[in-house]
Amino acid sequence: MSEAVVVTAIFRPVAGARDEVVRALSSGIAEVHSETGCELYAIHDAPDGTIVMIEKWSSNADLDAHAAGEIVARMTAPLAGLLESPAEVTRLAPIPAGSSYQGQL
Template identity: 35%
Template sequence: MIVSLIATLTARPETREELFRLLVDQVGPTRAENGCIDYNLHVDAMDPHVFVFYENWKSQADLDAHMEMQHLKPLLSQIDRLLAKPIDIWRLRPAEPTGNG
């Protein structure tokens, strides 16, 4: 089953540009990973300190493998310093056509 995520990261004002560069650097390598359907980075239109990833994976195993990738290490090793608050993650699944979602 496809695994979809929305992850919101809020930068500290003093680390906004550094975080932005680290996030942008994740896009290409992540899109090339096995099981990545799409991986899109957005910036909140009202708050430039808020970044949102919308991502879809072929399976939970593919997402789990992504979280262990070497290219994430520079970001994950500094996450507490870079973020104003913890990452907010929404895990999504397709809605059932019966309306029972």
């Protein structure tokens, strides 16, 4: 069995574009939750003004299929010109600590 993968994606909106970025990213969240392997897909405001997406996928294969899919393309197309830099996407691996429940998302 594959190990689940947690992802962070950090979006840095240009001045005045926060609401447009949130709107674009929010547009497909319900659909993404219906994709195979999606366990968590949520966006958050960070104190520095960035938008942070936190994702959890059942496997790297499921995440790869999602990343190459039509929903992501539709969500990210409107971001052209709205970000200071490309999104910073990081795949994370848990470091065991405490119980299996306490040590990972």
